[in-house]
Amino acid sequence: MAVDQTTILIVEDEPAIIELVTFTLREAGWSSYAVHSTSEAWEFIQRRTPQLVLLDWMLPDQSGLRLLSRIRGDRQHQHLPVIMLTAKSMEEDKIAGLDQGADDYITKPFSPRELTSRIKALLRRKSPEHAQSLMTAGPVSLDPVSCTVQLNGQKIDIGHAEYKLLKFFLAHPDRVFSRSQLLDKVWGDHVVIEERTVDVHVLRLRKALKDAESLIRTVRSVGYMLSEK
């Protein structure tokens, strides 16, 4: 399911590092896209919001730190997970990066294993719907690796949109989301769909969940939530 795959943006100007990082990310099952400057990175982020950014410090047009503060100052992208990748190992640089809002910091040279585990930890922390572990609620379990849903241990048929919706709800249980929030979070900001389409997909999701349909609650005049209570 390519649409559902985690995309990581690499902002780096050293070809050898791009190659190593690209390979490492692919091995870990993520898709990645590499750009060489902060301006290309900003363009990419506007066009196709990635789930995480690996950001080099020293870039040809301006410093990675400048891009980081631009991201953090942007209403739409301020929560984008960012890991700074840099050859600088001095303590004050690290502090500057974290002060500007970097979520984590990796000093070159780093091992592929270290990179992978830092990314996993950050994705788990920032966007649980992109984690790779089994998600459950009552009799329902969703496996993000095989993209399948089980009800009482039996695999069920579920459409792609309903799958994404369920995954989002499972990642944020007991929280109410409005139709427009669900559109933004599940379908992405760049998709034009009417809000009532959300209702159609919620109906289909409930139908797919059969006996467990009551997990998806309607919160009158607000929206929907997943709750076991």
Ligand code: CA
């Ligand atoms: Ca560089």
